[in-house]
Amino acid sequence: MRETPSHPIRFLLSDMDGTLLLPDHSLSQCTVEAVRALREAGVLFSLATGRPPRAMLQTIEALGVDLPTAAFNGGTIVHPDGSLLVAHYLPVTAALTSLALFADQPDVEVWVFSGGDWLVKDPSGPMVPREQHGLGYPPVVVDSFEPFLACIDKIVATSNNTALLVELEAQLLAKVEGQAQVSRSQPVYLDVTAMQANKGDALATLAAFLGVPLEQTAAMGDGGNDPAMFQRAGLSIAMGQAEEAVKRQADAVTASNVEDGAARAIEQYILPR
Structure with a gap:
């Protein structure tokens, strides 16, 4: 793990499956409330996932996400109105x-x-x-x-x-x-x-779009496609059930997704800043 930076976090980019979502693909009330508290504190919040844009809509609505989101591991970045910010196709x-x-x-x-x-x-x-x-x-x-x-x-x-x-x-x-x-x-x-469809590039693209320096961003995830954004973020958080190789690349490790690890991470590592 890298040394955890001390500057305030202005933007959190989070994975969905295995991070925000429970195994049945639902959101716990704790997670919904933690994201609401994050946004009320003025911290920007969005999603990066391997899912297609269409499969993100329910979570976007439930969490009130009003920023562009990254689908297909960052291959497609979509504005809230459905228009494209970025699209990268496989050669x-x-x-x-x-x-x-x-x-x-x-x-x-x-x-x-x-x-x-x-x-x-x-x-x-x-x-x-x-x-x-x-x-x-x-x-x-x-x-x-x-x-x-x-x-x-x-x-x-x-x-x-x-x-x-x-x-x-x-x-x-x-x-x-x-x-x-x-x-x-x-x-x-x-x-x-x-190649451009990775969550690291997605984080950089979204941060630039929002005018947030990378050192004031945070990334949270559990899968093998998440360290790409860990390496670019000012603060990176791995879920408790993630493989050891993923955890080793994060600044901090929270509880698992079935233990409200995302909500705990927001409360412990981001809101106090």
């Missing part, structure tokens, strides 16, 4: 490489997000119900991902075989180095996005 070569690698894995389901849609080839895949519950809308079934190659926001390889996803992450990183970001947003999700 076609990286998309083809990723799809070819994942296609050879019988234990892996492959999904593509493009044009606001969640695209699948097999709607009966075992991971589909979990994703549909989390997103709040069903997939679009396609015969091929090829027609969408020019405008892919994110490719996801998902499996309950988490060891396999760790192995695939290492393999794919070597194949698309310099072309794409590869990270596990959750243990069962391996995300592939454009």
Whole structure:
């Protein structure tokens, strides 16, 4: 962990799943109240997630978020009215490489997000119900991902075989180095996005848009896609249930998401400043 800075925090960028949200994708009342207290104290607040913009709307409304939010790990940054601030698509070569690698894995389901849609080839895949519950809308079934190659926001390889996803992450990183970001947003999700689609760049873009120096920003998260913003933020906070590799890259570690860790972190590390 780095030495925790002492300057006041003016902007908090938070992950959603595993951080603000409970395992059933709901918000606890403690979290809602902590975010309200944050905003009443004049601290700006927004969201950065691997989810598509459409799957953020319920949380945005519940928390009263009125700033641009970062979807697809920062690949798309959207104003409250739905207009785009930033959009980065996965290069076609990286998309083809990723799809070819994942296609050879019988234990892996492959999904593509493009044009606001969640695209699948097999709607009966075992991971589909979990994703549909989390997103709040069903997939679009396609015969091929090829027609969408020019405008892919994110490719996801998902499996309950988490060891396999760790192995695939290492393999794919070597194949698309310099072309794409590869990270596990959750243990069962391996995300592939454009190089610029990372939460670190998203934090920097949002901070610049809001006129807040990076040293006066904070970032909070639990997944393998969150250290990118930890490295840019003035204060970084990892959730208690995060993997050790994620915790080691944060300035502070709070309780888990089922123990209201986000609310505790806001109260302990940000509001007193």
